[in-house]
Amino acid sequence: MRLILSLIFSLICLSTLAETSLWKVSNGDKHIYLGGTFHMLAESDYPLPAEFEDTYQKVNWLVFETDISALESAEFQQQFQQAFLLPAGETLKTALSDTAFQQLSDYCQQNQIDLRPFMPFKPQFISLIIVVQELQKYGLTAEGVDNYFYNKAKADNKLTTQLESPNQQLHFLANMADGNEDNLIQQTLADAKELESMMDGMRKAWRDGDDKTMDILGIKPMQQDYPKIYQSLLVERNNNWMPRIETLLTHQEPKLVLVGALHLAGQDGLLAQLKNKGYRVAQVP
Template sequence: MKQLFTLFLLFFVLTKAQAQTSVWRVSSGENEIYLAGSIHLLKESDYPLPKEFDIAFNKSKKVVFETDIDKLNDPQIAQVLLSKAMIPDNETLKDVLSEEVYKKLEQECSKLSIPLASLSRFKPSMVIVTMSGIKLQQMGVTADGVDQHFHKKAKEHEKTLGFLETVEEQLDILTSMGEGNEDSFVNYSLEDMDDMESAMDEMTKNWRNGSSDLMITQLTEMKNEYPDIYKSIMVDRNNNWMPQIEGFINDEVIEFVIVGALHLHGPDGLLNMLKAKGYKVEQLQ
């Protein structure tokens, strides 16, 4: 599955005047919210963001993120992540991966100057996250993503903050990816590494101009090849978020809700779900 894990991490270029972008106004009568797709990590050259993001921010009284970003930066959460990231029962990567896949992983780690032996007690998902993070740094993807950017801005402007799920829920999803199918998970992830840079560039272009074509393609591949992951990180989370988003639409406060861009698109995406419920959904231009 191409770019699944790059998209999950970012899951997350220049634009002309009058171009569409990844911000939507969702309304019911006179009540409204703004719903935006985020890329979680960006290059410095991706700033400034399209002006529609600031339009939505300026009109809102409350900014809602996927999770509590302040708590995400709490040192205690690092300890929680560490405990969830470890392979249970004192097993190691060599115990959960075949010899062939382990050697392939070891070779790819070596290219990134990562001694795999130092990660031997970590789940494959966390090794892949570590590798992807280093690869992204090498590509210059070091700037705050949309979430962090507006989190800082919201605090500066003293806007109310909210979140859709707990940090612990996010960590459970991240650390359980690929469980029971570790060899395939690692193989697909390593294939992604080879064309991560071109995937990143293409994805940011699509995100910036509000196009859904590439994301729908990736979501379809994820659903077909990893139905369990698709269900847990897309379908279940979107279903859990919908009652909260509907509550935002129907209150008197204007909220600016920011979620990973992939969550917006496809038949199980938030935009489709909101349209099916009769809400008016308009893409800002």
């Protein structure tokens, strides 16, 4: 699993859920439900697994990675574009080597993408656009589950909170791979050619709730090839979230916490950290 797919699986706020990627975390007689999310849905993924719908009915408090309503605001959309703008006098062409820019141009021409509107933006922006469009080619076009449950919770007057601000997520996206823009673009284009087979392996592991395979496919390659991004994308964010999750575990009222599936797996994942701190962690059947 390459870098950009790991980023998409873990970060963009379009999500879906696996049949068994749901854990009950207990602290004495108090508990939360921790669900792993996958980032874009096909129509065939609906209806959602009964385990998640059943758990939703048991709670009146849902916790998301970030504030979904803020992500949809016009103000945030403007901030999003501003964060990806290059400094004055620079363009996408000047931000990349001649070789990387030509490869990007060839890809865009072959896929009927007009590159001109993206010229003022960082390579990180077009990289994200390419991956999302490639995922859409394979039918991943339906509403993500974070949005699904957020809208459902609002309609049912349930409490919704978040683990981090939209600006924290935006900062990472806009600055990922700074200094390695050529590699980011070239890896994105390479991933696009292998996307379908990569997706099959990741989705199976996710649907099976197989955090060990998620570790092998999604985390270990990132640790080896992009250790700095692994630290900022997963480790730092997991560490930031842990005190908030532990605070939730002091409340009597149960909650459903939804985060990207890669945040659960691996030695630095939330599941391992919670187990190491003595909490009981059991997969929901």
